[in-house]
Amino acid sequence: MRRSPLSLLASALLVASAVASAQAPAAADRPFEAVEVARFDEPWAMTFLPDGRLLVTEKAGRLWVQDVATGKRTRIGRVPEVVHAGQGGFADVVLHPQFSSNGWVYLSYAEAGDGNTSGAAVARAKLDLEDKELEDLQVVWRQVPKVAGNGHYGHRIAFDADGMLWITSSERQKFDPAQDMASNLGKIVRLRDDGSVPDGNPFTGQGDVAAQVWSLGHRNMLGIDFDRDGRLWVHEMGPKGGDELNLIEKGANYGYPIVSNGDHYDGRPIPDHDTQPQYRAPVITWTPVISPAGFVIYDGDRYPGWNGSGLIGGLSSQSLVRVAFDGTSAREAERFDMGTRIREVEQGPDGTIWLLEDGGKGAQGRLYRLDPRS
Incomplete structure (x- = not known):
């Protein structure tokens, strides 16, 4: 399908914006120093315990x-068995909002x-x-159905202020399930804490x-x-181009794979969001991708001007991206070249930002503490 002139202009503007953003501050010019604290084998996620340990x-x-203070590390036993292949394996870890009293970790x-x-x-x-x-x-939730392949699990977890459990369930590189209401693939899920x-x-x-489904x-x-x-x-990864930051609204359809601001990896175009406005468009798109x-x-309050900002780790962009919000709108405000793939971003109890380096394909990944420069 041919793209409209409006779509082509928008794409050109996005590329120009992304190229400008790619002129990221050098390490010496960043408002923080990245300090290595520990190393892990293919780390994926982290969360802080009430006592300050990770x-x-x-x-x-x-x-x-x-x-993180002494460097001592303790392995926790009796974890669930995982499929460790491709993008699969152990993923997110989040505390229940009342963890201090109930001890639940998700x-x-x-x-x-099967098969x-x-x-x-x-x-x-x-x-x-x-x-x-x-x-x-x-087990409080499962993707339906299980499918062949080892990509696009998603499975990020969050709790809201009411104690509801939210899960990102990606479409497993199968495209059509994202629009199929008999499947929870390609959906955002909202549950009680017991599933x-x-x-x-x-x-x-x-x-x-x-x-x-939400x-x-x-x-x-x-x-x-x-x-x-x-x-x-x-946020979600687009196909070939068109990474997205979305404001999630009840019952909304974000259009994949019918619309996207990227294209299929085999070169087949996908219509842009502006060609079918019945689908909810992203607030920010990135082409080239981050x-x-x-x-x-x-x-x-440890980093001046950052309060209320979104901080996103970049894999292929090897960056930390800061997003500024203004109500229901958002824009990329800064991009910091980290020189390595950033898998996870977390805020510590004292307001310090911590990063996990992606340890892909069996490699080690470093845990970084971002110390603000005075």
């Missing part, structure tokens, strides 16, 4: 408690199915720091799987967070 997942199926991972299939799963378990293991593991479906989901009349038409979502006003923002991974909306 929980870190490794894709091969390991969960660690890392003391984990996402690639789970084996040569797999799918994302989310489980919760009690974290026993004394015995160094997980107890009472319960049951809450009141208020938009598709509860369309079956048990559809009842989980929005649809997504590709590969690897970052999710809520802003200070409770708005939900999710390959977004990890996301936090910062609410600290």
